[in-house]
Amino acid sequence: MTDADPTDRTPADRLFDLLLEQARAPGVPEWIVAVLEGREDAEAYQTEGASLLRVEGSDGQTFEVRVQLVPPVTPPVLVGPWIPGGAVPDAEVQDLSYVVVDEIVGTTAELAVTTWPQLDERGRLRFPGEEPLTVRARAEDLREYLSGPDAAAGRAVRMGDVLAARVDRERLEALAQEDDVAGDPPSPSDWLIPPVYDVGEAARAKAKEAFYAAVTPTLSEDQADAMLKVDVREPPAP
């Protein structure tokens, strides 16, 4: 059966071929192949749920056929750019890049730069396009650059910080290519174009959302409202 011209095979034929291939594996009783090929009949067939067919042979042995359809992955429906709020002007976000402080080793930070994220129809950050470009910076240089004139007051850069900024794409791509060599990291001013916005708090909130949505079902609006309306009373003082 499997020797036939593959172009003549219907989807049902191909499914049956897969089934026969499994039945012919070492250790599988011959009667299963015989039933599948129609040379013997089974004692009983029993359907269980929507995905299981149990076949009983003459000696009481059974085999099970489980069917699982894997739906194709549908591309997300994008509804527009993520607006982080704060100081970032809404109209500018399309021109910005999303810059994550991904790693810090000693004095060196590694920054991962992607195009600005979009939101899908469920409010999730989506990053269409290529993989992040990575570029190094001295952590102290980055702190000073972000702090501006009052550099001494700026806080230390931390992993997970996110910057929103326009970048010199051509320069950034060149630096990312050169990145796999030892030597001093480039200055942030080589590729970042002011103004640079700190959107770390908003980005962390989106990461937290992503995490909780992955580990437990999201609440409907009604469910959340109902829970938030509960009057939480402190226990009376002793």
Add this chain to the structure above:
Amino acid sequence: MTVSNIPQPLPPGCFEPDPDFAANVAAEDLVYFLLNVGDGDMQLFLLPARGDGTRRALVVDVAKTGKLPALIEALRATPLLERLPDDGYLFPLVIGSHPHDDHIGGMPDFLATWGQAVREYWEPGYWHTSKAYQETMQFLEDADPHIQHTQPTSGTTRFVGRVKVLVLAPAVGLRRRFDTYGVDLNDSSIALKLEFPASRVEQRDRERKYVTLRGRTRTFLLGADSLLASWAQVLVDFPELHRENAPAAAAIEEALGPDALAAEIFKVPHHASKHGLNLGLVEAVDPKLSLVSSVGGGGKFNFPHRVTLDALREGVEPTTQSGAEHSEDWKLGIHYTSARDPEGDLGSLALVISPTGRKRDLWRFRDSPDDDVDLTKASRFVEPE
């Protein structure tokens, strides 16, 4: 003498090419792949074949896109993975040790390709702002409840076939501080100890009995990117017990082993950075094979760091009192994904390990970080004359 952080080339004659890698793997063998991805981790365990002849696999980190799915496809063209498990779960457990791009940068791509075959996903519960983290979480959200999502802490144990997976880190004390960002993201890493074979019951006809295999099993310690704070907690959670004779110590020893950190095969933490390892840790692990996944000097952080390699060498071969020079790394059992020999890159490595420990073969595949693994380029490591 080795003085640089750049791995010294191995001498000629260390490798025997054998284009039929799969023919060298027996049904009862465990196969461990550590892929060459530069500064990053990508690890695959092929578990021993089950009674029906099928193997399952564990994944620990996927640093970049493409390379792991390509290896799995290459293995599917061999008897090792020719037939998939009947229940569809080729991957009973996939682990993203922590959400840095050099560990989960390729996880969304892997899950998109093989997610239907994943039963359980482990991650430390440290949320990160990166693209890869967001996309991994989105996949898991969409896969719910198909994939069990777990955030293990020290002591969590999962038996997968003949392999025991024990979580050494993160400790509960660190885990509870993630929300405050008071913990370095690297210290959220899931560090693991794997034991093979984990089976302890001998079945003879209708009779069975517990078999003591203490000290006879093969052990891996996978350090992920755990740093000092994490290892300090590990030493509290898993104290050395071999000098204790108290009944309680004996009971803990029975459960965890005499020296919980001791491991035959040591995947060196954090690409051998200066913060991922110290001499005390190496002495506690006492490895026979130490594996370093990084570029060979240079790169973004100049991994592996020389001070770390010195600690590793001293832990394996103490010479501070004698003042002697250390042996070459390959003689100390230290191997790098970035290593070279006169013929070029040695590339990704695999260990083929029998349950008795009689076989512990090291293979290399001569791929660069951007190449797929070509199994026909396999070469087995042999000690040169």
